[in-house]
Amino acid sequence: MPVPVDRDEVQRLVEEGAQLVEVLPEAEYEDEHLPGAVNIPLKTLDATSAGRLERGRPVVVYCYDSQ
Amino acid sequence: MSPRAASRLEGLGFEQVYDYVAGKADWGSFGLPIEGRRDSRTRVGAYARTDVPVCGPDDRLANVRELARAAGWDTCFVTDARGVVLGRLGRAALARDDDVSVEEAMTPGPSTVRPCFELEKAIERMHTQNLSNLPVTRSDGTLFGVLRREDAEARTASQAARP
Numbered sequence A: 001m002p003v004p005v006d007r008d009e010v011q012r013l014v015e016e017g018a019q020l021v022e023v024l025p026e027a028e029y030e031d032e033h034l035p036g037a038v039n040i041p042l043k044t045l046d047a048t049s050a051g052r053l054e055r056g057r058p059v060v061v062y063c064y065d066s067q
Numbered sequence B: 001m002s003p004r005a006a007s008r009l010e011g012l013g014f015e016q017v018y019d020y021v022a023g024k025a026d027w028g029s030f031g032l033p034i035e036g037r038r039d040s041r042t043r044v045g046a047y048a049r050t051d052v053p054v055c056g057p058d059d060r061l062a063n064v065r066e067l068a069r070a071a072g073w074d075t076c077f078v079t080d081a082r083g084v085v086l087g088r089l090g091r092a093a094l095a096r097d098d099d100v101s102v103e104e105a106m107t108p109g110p111s112t113v114r115p116c117f118e119l120e121k122a123i124e125r126m127h128t129q130n131l132s133n134l135p136v137t138r139s140d141g142t143l144f145g146v147l148r149r150e151d152a153e154a155r156t157a158s159q160a161a162r163p
Helices: A007-015 A026-031 B002-011 B023-029 B061-070 B091-095 B119-128 B149-161
Strands: A019-022 A059-062 B017-020 B076-079 B085-089 B133-137 B143-148
Touching (some): A007 B017, A007 B023, A059 B002, A059 B023, B002 B017, B017 B023, B061 B076, B076 B143, B085 B091, B085 B133, B119 B133, B143 B149
Parallel strands (some): A019 A059
Antiparallel strands (some): B076 B085
16 A cells, blocks of 8 residues: 655655656646656656656656645 | 646656645745745745844833834834734834733734745835735744834845846
8 A cells, every 4th residue: 555655755765766757748747746756647656657666766747746 | 736636646656745735825925935936035034134123012112112113213113922023013102101001002904924935025015005014924824023114125226236
């Protein structure tokens, strides 16, 4: 099960080498995103697009909010 | 959306997947750095002064007046023990010559903006409402700082002067 995390935990995970992934559409990512995040929109998230990510490192996904 | 993405990544074999459910709205509301076309330099948080004096509701106005003047401010924010903004002492309140409690003198519940609020919109609001500054609070209500109109306008003036 994916683990829900808060802001402080995100910062800790990133310091420890986690990968940040914004899953919103590209235009929203280009507008604003967390430092160092890559963009893989949910609609394009498959084995090919996920190939950009390193499997041995933690992955933190996020969108705009919890809605 | 992020729970579905997290689930899909697990389905693709990723073993350490975390979901930042509150997302970038939460991140920005705490004044943390943002990249992109509308990065942190376009937001209120980058220009908010964090040295504004604060006091508690039970403090005496006479003491707070001295503290604010010594710090060179004509405003002071009233916060609870957690730093949540309860009210504001503006120029008129600080100029009172009686010694009441801060709670009696303050204007409660000032309107605030988040650190990720756009600087241009904040300037427009200060113009429209004839405000000299805007308190900036995080999404939990704690004080982040104060955006002074002169600082915000100086910033936009320097940007406009660039070739």
